[in-house]
Amino acid sequence: MGAIETDYLVIGAGAAGMAFTDALIAASDAGVVMVDRRHGPGGHWHDAYPFVRLHGPSALYGVNSRRLGSDVIDQDGPNAGYYPRATAAEICAYYQRVLDEQLLPSGQVRFFGMSDYSAARDGHQFTSRLTGETTTIRVRKRVVDARYLEPSIPATHIPPFGIEPGARVIPVNDLVGLSSPPSGFTVLGSGKTAIDACLWLLGAGVPPEAIRWVRPRDPWLLDRAFQQPLQLLPRLIEGVSLYLEAAAQAEDRTDLFRRLEACGQLIRLDPGAEPTTFRCATVSQDELVSLRSIENVIRLGRVTRIGPDQIKLAAGSIPAGRGEVHVDCSAAGLRTKPARPVFSAGLITLQQIRACQPVFSAALTGYTEATRGDDARKNLICPANQYPDAAVDWIPLTCAAQRAEITWVTDPDVSAWMQRSRLNATCGMGDHRGDPLMDSALARLFTNIEPAISKLETLMAGIGGANAVR
Ligand SMILES: Cc1cc2nc3c(=O)[nH]c(=O)nc-3n(C[C@H](O)[C@H](O)[C@H](O)COP(=O)(O)OP(=O)(O)OC[C@H]3O[C@@H](n4cnc5c(N)ncnc54)[C@H](O)[C@@H]3O)c2cc1C
Numbered sequence: 001m002g003a004i005e006t007d008y009l010v011i012g013a014g015a016a017g018m019a020f021t022d023a024l025i026a027a028s029d030a031g032v033v034m035v036d037r038r039h040g041p042g043g044h045w046h047d048a049y050p051f052v053r054l055h056g057p058s059a060l061y062g063v064n065s066r067r068l069g070s071d072v073i074d075q076d077g078p079n080a081g082y083y084p085r086a087t088a089a090e091i092c093a094y095y096q097r098v099l100d101e102q103l104l105p106s107g108q109v110r111f112f113g114m115s116d117y118s119a120a121r122d123g124h125q126f127t128s129r130l131t132g133e134t135t136t137i138r139v140r141k142r143v144v145d146a147r148y149l150e151p152s153i154p155a156t157h158i159p160p161f162g163i164e165p166g167a168r169v170i171p172v173n174d175l176v177g178l179s180s181p182p183s184g185f186t187v188l189g190s191g192k193t194a195i196d197a198c199l200w201l202l203g204a205g206v207p208p209e210a211i212r213w214v215r216p217r218d219p220w221l222l223d224r225a226f227q228q229p230l231q232l233l234p235r236l237i238e239g240v241s242l243y244l245e246a247a248a249q250a251e252d253r254t255d256l257f258r259r260l261e262a263c264g265q266l267i268r269l270d271p272g273a274e275p276t277t278f279r280c281a282t283v284s285q286d287e288l289v290s291l292r293s294i295e296n297v298i299r300l301g302r303v304t305r306i307g308p309d310q311i312k313l314a315a316g317s318i319p320a321g322r323g324e325v326h327v328d329c330s331a332a333g334l335r336t337k338p339a340r341p342v343f344s345a346g347l348i349t350l351q352q353i354r355a356c357q358p359v360f361s362a363a364l365t366g367y368t369e370a371t372r373g374d375d376a377r378k379n380l381i382c383p384a385n386q387y388p389d390a391a392v393d394w395i396p397l398t399c400a401a402q403r404a405e406i407t408w409v410t411d412p413d414v415s416a417w418m419q420r421s422r423l424n425a426t427c428g429m430g431d432h433r434g435d436p437l438m439d440s441a442l443a444r445l446f447t448n449i450e451p452a453i454s455k456l457e458t459l460m461a462g463i464g465g466a467n468a469v470r
Helices: 015-026 043-047 088-103 172-177 192-203 230-249 253-262 285-292 358-371 375-381 391-409 412-420 436-459
Strands: 002-011 032-035 109-112 115-120 123-128 134-145 169-171 184-188 211-214 219-223 277-283 303-306 310-313 316-319 324-328 347-349
Touching (some): 002 015, 015 088, 043 088, 375 391
Parallel strands (some): 134 347
């Protein structure tokens, strides 16, 4: 059995572990050991379905010290007018370059792939999946849990319903492996994976009538137009100012969601169906039009069993149709695990801090660890914010995220770091001074942020589930 020592042991080299490590070593001379059971860095992207892309712009993804992609706005195609969104292959290649060309040559980072971490009786260890050799690790400073929010993805999840012999059910990854046209497609799931599957089928020429969409719960969605950084930042700030205004003026929860929809900050798939979930999924208006062309939507709750002739759901059953392919898109994606303090004795648990921006959150955590002394201050700068699930979770999520923004603005060092951080969606605000859209958005934002926080605190009363650690 081998033994090594390090300042930090980072368990998981996915997006979170990589962004944290990059930011930590940029601001300190700490030594880091990264352990991952996968062969290389990049986490879940190694098992992603082939047509997946980032849901947000590449300009805001990866690590702080290296650009991902070109940061040139797409001029044509389905993403025209927006910053490019990398494919899974591009993301995995990017992380490998970050590791090979930056982290390892820094002399501060050692990477052990194909290795399972486990807690040892009196410390930590990892075991190679190739040799079986176990190495113990003495950690001088902290263990960093970069797998707490490891998403549940289609390739590795087990369908939560029974499948009878003769039923044709495939994970979304296998859509590209079809060798002959099925009689139709039934897409199972309400989330971003199901949205991606429907858009891919439509984009590949499958007529909307050939798609049946089993959508147990309708989601609130974000509009991609308001998620763009750099040159398009004024629109993003306009979006923030509009949802803060909606929050400040809301009379109750129903009125809040009515206002958020009216100002374009939440959108629904079906004008006739009230959304009940919110999981940060993003679409463009063009994609929305395509998705609405699928009219055969089944709302009978979750699928419980698929047979050759019948699909059983929580609230009824429908014919399965022989020759139909059922596309399982029911993996949960983002994990809604309970928020816990990011910094605790000997441990850092990477979590979402700014709403729907896990990678920026991990980088901020790395910088804060490197530059601040006590855990109370660190947790104030990095308050954990649970991923949302139910629609009402928008309220505590936004409230905690806005409180954190105020903490950052009043800390000159954090503010300065944020203005250097490419992962920070609001980086480069100063470049837009004098832009009328930016100026009016900022005026609306400053007027509404404090009233919005206090109204959201009122509206939060009685909400279970997602809740920020305070
Ligand atoms: C389809 C999709 C699109 C997304 N698009 C965006 C986007 O556009 N913008 C954005 O900001 N976020 C996006 N996200 C979210 C973001 O990419 C990350 O998925 C999120 O932060 C989770 O990454 P992670 O590093 O926490 O988890 P992972 O990528 O799963 O990494 C965790 C790693 O830990 C390793 N591990 C776990 N347990 C052990 C163990 N015991 N021993 C060794 N290794 C272990 C795993 O092998 C894994 O590699 C998207 C997510 C999905 C699923």
